[in-house]
Amino acid sequence: MPSIDYDTAADVTKRLEERLVESLTGETSVSRRTVLGGLGVAGSAAVGLGSSRASATSDHDDEDEHGNFGAVGEYEDLDFDPHEFLTAFNTGDSGQDNVPQQVYEEDGRTVREFEFTAVDTTIAIAPGVEFQAWAYNGQVPGPTIRAVEGDLIRVKFTNLGRHAHTIHPHLKNLNPRMDGIPQNGPGVLDTGESFTYEWIAQPAGTHFYHCHSLPLKEHIHRGLYGTIIVDPDPERVRENPREYVNYPGPITDDFREQLVEEAKSRNHEYAENDAVNEMVMVMNSFDTNFDGGNEVYAANTRAFGYGVGDTDGEGNWTAGETKRPIQIDKNQRQRVYLSNATEFDLINSFHTHSQFFDYYDHGTTLTPTNKTVDTIMQCQAQRGIIEIDYSDHEPGLYMFHAHQSEFAELGWMSFFEVV
Numbered sequence: 001m002p003s004i005d006y007d008t009a010a011d012v013t014k015r016l017e018e019r020l021v022e023s024l025t026g027e028t029s030v031s032r033r034t035v036l037g038g039l040g041v042a043g044s045a046a047v048g049l050g051s052s053r054a055s056a057t058s059d060h061d062d063e064d065e066h067g068n069f070g071a072v073g074e075y076e077d078l079d080f081d082p083h084e085f086l087t088a089f090n091t092g093d094s095g096q097d098n099v100p101q102q103v104y105e106e107d108g109r110t111v112r113e114f115e116f117t118a119v120d121t122t123i124a125i126a127p128g129v130e131f132q133a134w135a136y137n138g139q140v141p142g143p144t145i146r147a148v149e150g151d152l153i154r155v156k157f158t159n160l161g162r163h164a165h166t167i168h169p170h171l172k173n174l175n176p177r178m179d180g181i182p183q184n185g186p187g188v189l190d191t192g193e194s195f196t197y198e199w200i201a202q203p204a205g206t207h208f209y210h211c212h213s214l215p216l217k218e219h220i221h222r223g224l225y226g227t228i229i230v231d232p233d234p235e236r237v238r239e240n241p242r243e244y245v246n247y248p249g250p251i252t253d254d255f256r257e258q259l260v261e262e263a264k265s266r267n268h269e270y271a272e273n274d275a276v277n278e279m280v281m282v283m284n285s286f287d288t289n290f291d292g293g294n295e296v297y298a299a300n301t302r303a304f305g306y307g308v309g310d311t312d313g314e315g316n317w318t319a320g321e322t323k324r325p326i327q328i329d330k331n332q333r334q335r336v337y338l339s340n341a342t343e344f345d346l347i348n349s350f351h352t353h354s355q356f357f358d359y360y361d362h363g364t365t366l367t368p369t370n371k372t373v374d375t376i377m378q379c380q381a382q383r384g385i386i387e388i389d390y391s392d393h394e395p396g397l398y399m400f401h402a403h404q405s406e407f408a409e410l411g412w413m414s415f416f417e418v419v
Helices: 006-026 032-039 042-048 082-086 216-221 234-239 253-266 271-275 405-409
Strands: 101-106 109-126 129-136 144-148 152-159 194-200 205-210 225-231 276-286 296-299 326-328 333-340 347-352 357-361 370-373 375-379 383-388 396-401 413-418
Touching: 006 109, 006 396, 006 413, 082 276, 109 144, 109 296, 144 152, 205 333, 205 383, 225 276, 225 333, 234 253, 253 271, 271 276, 276 347, 333 347, 333 375, 370 375, 375 383
Parallel strands: 109 152, 144 225, 276 333, 326 413
Antiparallel strands: 101 109, 109 129, 152 194, 205 225, 276 296, 333 383, 347 375, 347 396, 357 370, 357 383, 396 413
């Protein structure tokens, strides 16, 4: 049987979301702890789900606090679709319409060029709840850049926001002028100023970028961050296999070929990559009253955005609906490029129900750094690759969420729909 049924899943999503939205919109000075207090023990049902229909007790007549959940609305702002964002890889020759880009050869090297602008904007983080964000190209998280190891990533950046901004890459960068910090190169860019950043795509892996202006925590928390994916070059892997493993033993011919095949599966220019369903998730959070603590948590900005809304239970969803699980083919290998952009909390986490996965910390190796685990932790800016196999699971809904219970109660709770 699937881990949970659709009605229960929909109830959990809707009720948690309703309580979160009511708490945020009913009192403008609401604190994070007030929200959690309003949620009561509902979260224990949310993350456990097996007992999600627990009834009220004699001590608590309000059954809404104990796992029965009611209806709530959809997102009205359609400017950002977290489902489209999951697979929106900007490679220079394909990607999002709001990211001007091109790819070309220069001095024997492939150049992937992108145009970024920083703007002040308003984003929806829960139905009826807006957040005043600072954003790259008007979206939070920022566009996902994808290149191949050794390419030149060129980003033409213009600041159109009201505050000074930069772009700092978590790549191996050999030129201090390109580090995107106030002390080097152009420093911070004031309103109307532009600069072209150039970075060699290295090492292969999943990487982070963000604004490095001060106060740093506010510039990140407001939304100026995103993911850079550097695909491994299979021929470089063949020549230098030891650079891609955390393994001291001999590199046999068979093992070398295994690593090359794995590199091809991660490289978007190879046919082997087509067999893998790849997704980007950025774990983020929002301090809606600016008291230094978060009131809303999410993967890719929208609280419960991958939760369960109206469905017929067979993978069919109401047209125009904004909330729905991530539908995946059970016979396809699943790969999640995961980053943590959560501010004000030391760590975030990713946990799967009824499933274990392999994890590649920072994505810089072609062999797992953690094998057969169901929970991993990331500090801020940490990232990695998660690979999941649902081929032996029955179709249905399988939950995944942060395993800090309060994060799950406050939005970071989602579902895969295995079909």
